[in-house]
């Protein structure tokens with residue numbers, strides 16, 4: 732039913748940002764919301780480098796139950812304040828179907844993470860909510876399983892779904908996951924949905940984030956999402972993959988070099 736590739740619009744009137752084939756969308760922000768100051772500083776760093784959408788986790792799905800789980804509602808409020816201060820629409824993860832209404836109250840886009848890609852109740856709740864969804868690929872999911880997960884959202888009436896390739900599990904231990912660049916053109920040939928890449932969560936190490944982002948750009952991704960932190964050493968979550976100002980400038984230069992669409 733969708734011969735043309737779709738554009739998904741994120742954010743309130745006056746601050747709406749497109750994600751789709753007509754543009755390249757740069758999304759950045761802290762892995763986890765920690766404090767108002769840290770979130771605002773990360774957002775300003777991201778915005779100065781050209782990012783137009785703010786990411787930030789309030790509900791963190793951590794491998795260890797003893798690791799920082801996010802600030803929850805307080806984190807959502809910080810994100811909303813940061814949107815107020817910067818004008819950047821907010822994407823944040825929801826990990827439980829019961830939290831979908833409250834996350835929709837504070838955020839412009841729901842993120843469904845790799846660990847919940849096949850949580851069908853959550854996908855259906857996000858479909859019913861109608862807020863745009865950023866659907867990450869399950870780290871052990873095939874492309875077809877991922878597209879079927881998107882169908883669970885679409886089936887409930889929400890076609891505003893953006894796919895995010897964030898790396899899959901392979902035998903290679905040098906990176907946390909392997910960014911499957913081939914997923915970008917395969918998805919674009921099979922689906923009308925926009926697709927972006929997340930080199931931060933794929934690699935788990937900051938030295939690979941800019942090269943992998945460039946690879947995503949070269950493969951034709953519709954955008955990139957990266958972690959940023961004003962002081963990665965003190966980060967409560969995924970500090971080793973967080974970019975700082977100078978890395979962001981390299982990434983911004985790579986984004987600027989994208990040839991204009993013809």
Ligand code: PEP
Nearest residue numbers: 788844845846867897932
């Ligand atoms: C995230 O983006 O904060 C995150 C946890 O990503 P993923 O689900 O890809 O691990």
